[in-house]
Amino acid sequence: MKVFFKLKWFFIEKKKEYIIGLIMLTFVAILNLLPPKIIGYIIDEIAAKHLTPASLVKWMTILVLVALFMYLLRFYWRLLIFGSSNYLAKTLREKLFSHFTKLSPSFYQSRRVGDLMAHATNDISAVQQIAGVGILTLFDSIATGGFVILAMAFTIDWRLTLIALIPMPFMALSTSYYGKLLHKRFGVAQAAFSDLNDKTQESISGIKVIKTFGQQKEDIEEFKSLSNSVVEKNMQVAKVDSLFDPTISLIVGISFLLSLAFGAKFIVDGTMTIGDLIAFNTYLGLLVWPMLAFGMLFNILERGSASYDRIEELLGVPMDIQDKPDAIDQQPKGDIRFELENFTFPGEQVSALKHIHFELKRGETLGIVGKTGSGKTTLLKLLMREYEGYDGTIHFGSHKIDAYKKERLKEAFGYVPQDHFLFSTTIFSNIAFINPTVEKEKVERAAKIAHIHEDILRFPDGYETIVGERGVSLSGGQKQRISIARALLLNPELLILDDSLSAVDAKTEEAIITSLKAERQHATTIITSHRLSAIEHADLIIVLHEGTIVEKGTHEELMAKKGKYYEMYQLQQLEKLVEKGGYCDE
Numbered sequence: 001m002k003v004f005f006k007l008k009w010f011f012i013e014k015k016k017e018y019i020i021g022l023i024m025l026t027f028v029a030i031l032n033l034l035p036p037k038i039i040g041y042i043i044d045e046i047a048a049k050h051l052t053p054a055s056l057v058k059w060m061t062i063l064v065l066v067a068l069f070m071y072l073l074r075f076y077w078r079l080l081i082f083g084s085s086n087y088l089a090k091t092l093r094e095k096l097f098s099h100f101t102k103l104s105p106s107f108y109q110s111r112r113v114g115d116l117m118a119h120a121t122n123d124i125s126a127v128q129q130i131a132g133v134g135i136l137t138l139f140d141s142i143a144t145g146g147f148v149i150l151a152m153a154f155t156i157d158w159r160l161t162l163i164a165l166i167p168m169p170f171m172a173l174s175t176s177y178y179g180k181l182l183h184k185r186f187g188v189a190q191a192a193f194s195d196l197n198d199k200t201q202e203s204i205s206g207i208k209v210i211k212t213f214g215q216q217k218e219d220i221e222e223f224k225s226l227s228n229s230v231v232e233k234n235m236q237v238a239k240v241d242s243l244f245d246p247t248i249s250l251i252v253g254i255s256f257l258l259s260l261a262f263g264a265k266f267i268v269d270g271t272m273t274i275g276d277l278i279a280f281n282t283y284l285g286l287l288v289w290p291m292l293a294f295g296m297l298f299n300i301l302e303r304g305s306a307s308y309d310r311i312e313e314l315l316g317v318p319m320d321i322q323d324k325p326d327a328i329d330q331q332p333k334g335d336i337r338f339e340l341e342n343f344t345f346p347g348e349q350v351s352a353l354k355h356i357h358f359e360l361k362r363g364e365t366l367g368i369v370g371k372t373g374s375g376k377t378t379l380l381k382l383l384m385r386e387y388e389g390y391d392g393t394i395h396f397g398s399h400k401i402d403a404y405k406k407e408r409l410k411e412a413f414g415y416v417p418q419d420h421f422l423f424s425t426t427i428f429s430n431i432a433f434i435n436p437t438v439e440k441e442k443v444e445r446a447a448k449i450a451h452i453h454e455d456i457l458r459f460p461d462g463y464e465t466i467v468g469e470r471g472v473s474l475s476g477g478q479k480q481r482i483s484i485a486r487a488l489l490l491n492p493e494l495l496i497l498d499d500s501l502s503a504v505d506a507k508t509e510e511a512i513i514t515s516l517k518a519e520r521q522h523a524t525t526i527i528t529s530h531r532l533s534a535i536e537h538a539d540l541i542i543v544l545h546e547g548t549i550v551e552k553g554t555h556e557e558l559m560a561k562k563g564k565y566y567e568m569y570q571l572q573q574l575e576k577l578v579e580k581g582g583y584c585d586e
């Protein structure tokens with residue numbers, strides 16, 4: 001029942017609908033009492049040979065009118081109560097989705113997508129049940145059941161009512177026991193469903209890899225085994241679920257038996273009429289649903305409460321990085337200054353970055369090179385404030401990055417990540433992602449700087465060509481260049497290319513870099529790369545090794561130093577030479 005209290009905010013919001021709906025349900029419950037009473041009365045009239053055709057027509061008309069009125073009331077309460085429960089599902093879904101969009105990368109690293117999807121579907125529908133069927137069963141088990149019992153006791157016979165109610169405590173005990181069992185098994189079934197969801201999501205996303213390695217059969221087997229596990233766990237739920245109805249029917253049957261035996265005795269004693277016994281038994285029949293509802297209520301509340309707790313737990317996951325109360329509502333502009341002593345990822349022992357000190361003037365280009373795992377992306381993530389908790393400071397313009405509102409800070413970046421992502425929509429919409437109504441000329445201009453315009457014109461529908469699963473397949477280099485165009489469209493204060501030229505050939509790389517230099521003379525650019533040709537032109541180059549800067553300077557300075565950069569340069573020249581078959585055209 002505590003879950004109703006937890007959902008107080010929703011019931012208050014929808015109080016009008018629930019109050020009107022429950023008033024209608026009360027009317028239905030009261031009107032429900034009339035037919036048995038009328039039928040009992042008619043039978044007694046028949047037995048006493050008092051029934052006239054006129055009174056029969058009168059009672060029949062009343063019965064029909066009662067039925068019609070109940071029909072209308074039942075339609076409207078369903079509309080109000082079940083309609084509101086849909087609204088609860090919609091509100092929770094939106095809250096959850098909006099919260100998901102604000103959570104940090106570390107949250108997504110620790111949670112499985114399949115799990116999150118299961119929460120957003122199964123758990124929400126279990127909570128929705130509380131506000132719909134849950135309210136109905138609560139009302140029916142207490143009010144409808146209560147009215148029927150009162151009608152039996154006060155309008156027919158209180159002795160027989162007490163006798164017929166003897167088996168009831170057993171029902172309360174068994175439903176509560178089944179409820180607990182169900183809660184446990186439902187949790188297990190839910191976990192199995194999450195695993196299956198996860199597997200499906202992973203298999204569909206990784207279908208190319210699965211096919212390439214010819215692992216379809218193994219994948220299908222694994223899927224089958226998870227699917228079987230879901231069925232098996234749900235069977236365990238169904239077993240308990242299936243015990244509910246027979247148990248309740250058995251208890252109701254005992255009630256009928258008792259009422260028939262003792263009712264017959266009371267008729268023989270002359271303390272009860274046949275009509276009364278028939279009316280009593282009809283009431284007892286009306287009691288079956290409230291009793292079933294009582295059992296269902298436990299079930300719905302157990303499931304819904306566990307689901308609501310899980311949803312609340314997710315909604316309670318704090319956004320890792322929050323704005324300060326006096327955060328600056330202004331987009332940062334200007335020089336970038338790193339004075340970072342140490343950064344370690346949450347839960348890790350070893351530092352990912354140490355002693356990172358450099359300054360980049362507005363409009364300059366920074367090149368970051370280093371072996372894989374040397375900390376290039378981590379440095380960028382800190383600059384974009386995806387992680388905090390480091391020793392030192394990072395300035396952007398005249399303030400530290402954490403002094404700005406996060407939204408405003410983000411606006412300053414045009415970030416092209418290593419693992420670029422294109423949506424299954426048109427090329428135009430992919431580039432115009434941040435501003436779908438932008439003019440075509442601007443999109444084309446960005447595409448020209450990223451040297452993808454010509455490629456796009458060659459596609460069947462030009463900029464309207466659909467990419468991804470529903471459309472054309474693009475090469476890695478084309479995808480990278482579309483991602484670059486997307487970032488360029490923002491005309492960002494700081495453009496970040498995180499190894500974003502790795503899949504384009506050397507000539508295209510050079511052309512892109514030349515256009516970027518010409519277009520972005522007054523804005524800052526950071527390029528990380530394994531290939532030195534991508535950063536050779538930079539105003540400042542830093543060489544990272546095991547999370548720390550081992551060299552920094554311009555290309556010429558670093559070459560003159562004959563250190564790590566020089567070694568990398570020589571090695572890459574040699575590689576180029578080998579690729580060309582041993583001839584150097586310089």
Ligand SMILES: Nc1ncnc2c1ncn2[C@@H]1O[C@H](COP(=O)(O)OP(=O)(O)OP(=O)(O)O)[C@@H](O)[C@H]1O
Nearest residue numbers: 345348352370371372373374375376377378379418
């Ligand atoms: N979220 C994380 N949690 C813990 N460790 C991480 C996390 N992200 C990266 N690391 C670790 O930090 C180190 C630096 O990783 P980073 O991605 O910055 O390297 P990189 O230089 O960008 O490599 P690459 O060139 O392969 O992209 C690596 O050892 C990596 O395993």
